[in-house]
Amino acid sequence: MRELEAVYTVWLREMIRYYRAKERILASLAMPIFWLFIFGSGIRAPVFGGQVDYTSFIAPGVIVMALMFTSMHSGISVIWDRELGFMKEMLVAPVSRISIVIGKSLGGATTALIQGTIIFLLIFGIQNLYSEYFSGVRINISTFLIVLPLMVLISLGIVGIGISIASLLDTLEGFGLIMNFIVMPMFFLSGALFPINNLPEWIRVVTYIDPITYAVESLRFVMIGFSSINFVLSFSVIFVFTFSMILIATYLFNRRS
Amino acid sequence: MITKTFACPECNTQISCQGNLGDKIKVVCPKCGKKGVAIFAVDKADLKTKTDSLSIEVAGLTKIYKNLKAVNNLSFNVRTGEIFGFLGPNGAGKTTTINMLCTLMKPTSGGAIVCNYDIIKHSLEVRKCIGLVFQDASLDDRLTARENLELHSRLYGVQKSERRKRIDEVLELVELSARADSIVRTFSGGMQRRLEIARGLIHYPKVLFLDEPTLGLDPQTRKHVWDYILKLKKEYKITIMMTTHYMEEADELCDRVAIIDHGKIIALGTPKKLKDNLGGDTIILDIPDDDVEKARKVFKKAKIFDSQVLLSVKNAGREIKKVLEKAKKNKIYVIEANIRKPTLNDVFLHLTGREIREGAANLRDELKRRRGMRGH
Known part of the structure; x- marks a missing residue:
């Protein structure tokens, strides 16, 4: 009970901070929106043998992008907390460290979920206004109900990556480096922006190692009905990935403090 | 009853034992068998x-x-x-x-x-x-x-x-x-x-x-x-x-x-x-470096750090005159004389020969130590 209260407290703090930092909400929406419109409108080539237009194709990828940016932020916030000293305040409290990581993770996942949902609703709105955009995306309540838990799962996994990296690093600068050298490539290699079937063999191998690929593919299957990877497979990979990432993050966080 | 935990001096095993304040209890290390006394x-x-x-x-x-x-x-x-x-x-x-x-x-x-x-x-x-x-x-x-x-x-x-x-x-x-x-x-x-x-x-x-x-x-x-x-x-x-x-x-x-x-x-x-342990007030004489050796001979009881002579006296106001005369007689040039009522800093100075708030030289040591401390 005490530990649940602690998880809730840490989560609550993340929520208040998120609510206070309105610029952050906008900033992390900007990139995905630019991708959707500028990139999506620029390249109009149909995908999957002409069955889906490009904007529909990248829509799930862009949602994953929004989830990634927001979730990685929880890694940054761990480093911030350490630098601002608030981390010590949490660590010296009579609660287990696991509760603190879980609270932080859930906080990060919740913010990611909100951002992802905003993009989802945006796609829905545009589709209604301009039918040539996102014509292949099936958006209705039942899709949303499947997309929602998928987004939670994906966010938690990426939050796990963020917290693990933050536990291994000392500075925000180091985190920026990792962001550019690991996280961005993870996104670009995930097949979010192009179908992985067309890739040369050697890149495709990397693509299959990248967990983000499975995140994009599972969402894509639910949203547009096509995917290069079987849904059951991609869902299972995401499930295992998220579960192990949270375990790793908890372990590393605990060891660090 | 108080529980005390301490490390065995021989093998570093953690040992706990119970007793009351003032007790001395015989302890045997469970690992290496070393015998000792725990003082409460x-x-x-x-x-x-x-x-x-x-x-x-x-x-x-x-x-x-x-x-x-x-x-x-x-x-x-x-x-x-x-x-x-x-x-x-x-x-x-x-x-x-x-x-x-x-x-x-x-x-x-x-x-x-x-x-x-x-x-x-x-x-x-x-x-x-x-x-x-x-x-x-x-x-x-x-x-x-x-x-x-x-x-x-x-x-x-x-x-x-x-x-x-x-x-x-x-x-x-x-x-x-x-x-x-x-x-x-x-x-x-x-x-x-x-x-x-x-x-x-x-x-x-x-x-x-x-x-x-x-x-x-x-x-x-x-x-x-x-x-x-x-x-x-x-x-x-x-x-x-x-x-x-x-x-x-x-x-x-x-x-x-x-x-x-x-x-x-x-x-x-x-x-x-x-502060009382210091034995009253302190008279501080700033002297030139050249006179330090001389001062050492003249003021036998004084503590001398760098070019400062520290004398512990009961009542500094009364004794400073005597001290200055003594310095003059022995041709020790006094640049400046100060009286200080004892502070905890003097206690520290007395015990370590350094000020609590360190000067530049010590700061360098300090930084070096901190760097070492951070490790990996």
């Missing part, structure tokens, strides 16, 4: 006041970083209801000690009992009954004062019905009620420090640790914080252990002071007793 008294003052209850008991506490003994075999007791000061220069091991007592860090060897709980075995229980004000800021500056206190009381399991009352109460105590709903970012350094003290009190801790509570504050605000600390002792009867490198602070606030240097306690007692 740390300083003589404690023997006198056997009936006092103790809030903190430290025995053989040691922390070794890679190549540095940050805290070296510390043993001391803190009595319930007193303000106990830890005075020493930066890098002496004060914060490391506090971190170990607060269970944020594991000791390399030795142990301590805080509020009757072992800091190693029952860290959660210890954390429940202590409050802590860190040396550096530890507030969430994007939250309001009230939100910060709210989060803290939730983390410490303060009942919902109690929360509001206690938050208002501690805000009142540090005179921040009017700013309760302002974002902490907009607070001055002094206000933030006061808020941190308030926060440390919400869960009604039995022992409050203050790590350099007035570091970086202007003199006026410092005085203000001192008033709060004294108020806490008086109104809440809380045991306070504080670290500081301001000797006036230790002098003004603390019932007893431990002077610590290079991880070791070099003196412990009431500020008055420590």
Whole structure:
């Protein structure tokens, strides 16, 4: 009970901070929106043998992008907390460290979920206004109900990556480096922006190692009905990935403090 | 009965045994079989006041970083209801000690009992009954004062019905009620420090640790914080252990002071007793380097550091004339003569030959040590 209260407290703090930092909400929406419109409108080539237009194709990828940016932020916030000293305040409290990581993770996942949902609703709105955009995306309540838990799962996994990296690093600068050298490539290699079937063999191998690929593919299957990877497979990979990432993050966080 | 935990001097195994203050109990190490005696008294003052209850008991506490003994075999007791000061220069091991007592860090060897709980075995229980004000800021500056206190009381399991009352109460105590709903970012350094003290009190801790509570504050605000600390002792009867490198602070606030240097306690007692041990006032003569040898011969009892001659006398005002005449007769040129009533800094100087607030040369050593300490 005490530990649940602690998880809730840490989560609550993340929520208040998120609510206070309105610029952050906008900033992390900007990139995905630019991708959707500028990139999506620029390249109009149909995908999957002409069955889906490009904007529909990248829509799930862009949602994953929004989830990634927001979730990685929880890694940054761990480093911030350490630098601002608030981390010590949490660590010296009579609660287990696991509760603190879980609270932080859930906080990060919740913010990611909100951002992802905003993009989802945006796609829905545009589709209604301009039918040539996102014509292949099936958006209705039942899709949303499947997309929602998928987004939670994906966010938690990426939050796990963020917290693990933050536990291994000392500075925000180091985190920026990792962001550019690991996280961005993870996104670009995930097949979010192009179908992985067309890739040369050697890149495709990397693509299959990248967990983000499975995140994009599972969402894509639910949203547009096509995917290069079987849904059951991609869902299972995401499930295992998220579960192990949270375990790793908890372990590393605990060891660090 | 008190449980004591300490490390076997032979094989470093943790040994626990029970006894009462003043007891000497024979102990045999379960691992290597070495025989020894556990002594349940740390300083003589404690023997006198056997009936006092103790809030903190430290025995053989040691922390070794890679190549540095940050805290070296510390043993001391803190009595319930007193303000106990830890005075020493930066890098002496004060914060490391506090971190170990607060269970944020594991000791390399030795142990301590805080509020009757072992800091190693029952860290959660210890954390429940202590409050802590860190040396550096530890507030969430994007939250309001009230939100910060709210989060803290939730983390410490303060009942919902109690929360509001206690938050208002501690805000009142540090005179921040009017700013309760302002974002902490907009607070001055002094206000933030006061808020941190308030926060440390919400869960009604039995022992409050203050790590350099007035570091970086202007003199006026410092005085203000001192008033709060004294108020806490008086109104809440809380045991306070504080670290500081301001000797006036230790002098003004603390019932007893431990002077610590290079991880070791070099003196412990009431500020008055420590100063009295110096034997009265000090006359300080600044002399040219060339005269140092001469001075050594003339003032045999004096302590001489660099080009300063320190003479301990009963009454400096009366004796300074004699001292100056003696210097003149022996052709020692006195650039400047000063009289100083003893301070805790003199106690430190007397014991170590250094000032508490270090000069440039020592700063360099200090930085070097810190760099080494950070390790990987």
